[in-house]
Amino acid sequence: MPRPSATPRRRSYDQYCASARALDAVGDRWTLLIVRELLAGSRRYTDLHADLPGVSTDMLATRLKDMERDGLATRRRLAPPASAYVYELTERGAALLPVLRALAAWGASELETPRPVDAVRAHWFAIPLLGALESVPAAVASGDAWVEVRLDEGVFHVRVGGGAAGYGDGPAPQAPDARLAMDTATCAEVARGLLTLPAGIAAGRIALTGDGPCALALRDAADTRGSGVAAMAAATRP
Structure with missing residues (x-):
């Protein structure tokens, strides 16, 4: 799994506002969808990539690195004989469930007939x-x-x-x-x-x-x- 050796600090809105601070951490494309996947339990990088159709390997690796840095997720090595790494949400990351629920309720009206390109x-x-x-x-x-x-x-x-x-x-x-x-x-x-x-x-x-x-x-x-x-x-x- 690709892991960037160094990831520069993401741009900030530089606003002393709780909403802006939250978006500094989770406002980037794919971040909240990665949270959605990790709320379902520990996931390997390959599992995340399979269930996030459309994300590139580099983008996924970068977002996971960002989430580790911002205290939203951790990376843990499974005990032998698995010898694989999994990603898990921290307590701070898991606290985003109400945010995902509110977004899902707000966006539910858009779930009409699936588009031909839609993954499910x-x-x-x-x-x-x-x-x-x-x-x-x-x-x-x-x-x-x-x-x-x-x-x-x-x-x-x-x-x-x-x-x-x-x-x-x-x-x-x-x-x-x-x-x-x-x-x-x-x-x-x-x-x-x-x-x-x-x-x-x-x-x-x-x-x-x-x-x-x-x-x-x-x-x-x-x-x-x-x-x-x-x-x-x-x-x-x-």
């Missing part, structure tokens, strides 16, 4: 799914809940409740409280706020399995939603 990764939908789960209070009321989500492109997991919001690529590290399966178009509708999880489950567009408190709450919310729709249809039937 399943775990890119994890951040909007956090909000969708939290919008069903009963689903996260009992504390930590692990939810595994399967899309056409792969599997990711999210953790909600108990002040421990987060996500990762691949299956959940422990038996999940609930499993959700849907196609990417449905997940995009959830991300855009056009479809709630209970409504998607009630309509049969989202498959729900599991018997944890989170799954039971989602199932109850879906049943309530389905009953309400059925009652409304009956009331308007001639």
Whole structure:
């Protein structure tokens, strides 16, 4: 993996302003998307490059060096026999999750039909799914809940409740409280706020399995939603 021997200090806005200081650290192209990837867990350089289509090897190496210098990420060598290096977020870097969530909420309206050039990764939908789960209070009321989500492109997991919001690529590290399966178009509708999880489950567009408190709450919310729709249809039937 290319690692620049020396990286000059990036240009600063030179403004005594919290927003300007934040942009000094994360305002460069690709930095926040690297944070998005590392929020999913430790990643090797090759993994990051594979899941950041369009970034050059030199640019990725430079941004990672910048992030190490600015205290956002660290580089750690795995114990033998792996003998590989991984990048991880520091506590300061991980604190950017609310920033990514706010950006995702702001940009969700742009998730219409994917463009022909658009890459898609399943775990890119994890951040909007956090909000969708939290919008069903009963689903996260009992504390930590692990939810595994399967899309056409792969599997990711999210953790909600108990002040421990987060996500990762691949299956959940422990038996999940609930499993959700849907196609990417449905997940995009959830991300855009056009479809709630209970409504998607009630309509049969989202498959729900599991018997944890989170799954039971989602199932109850879906049943309530389905009953309400059925009652409304009956009331308007001639």
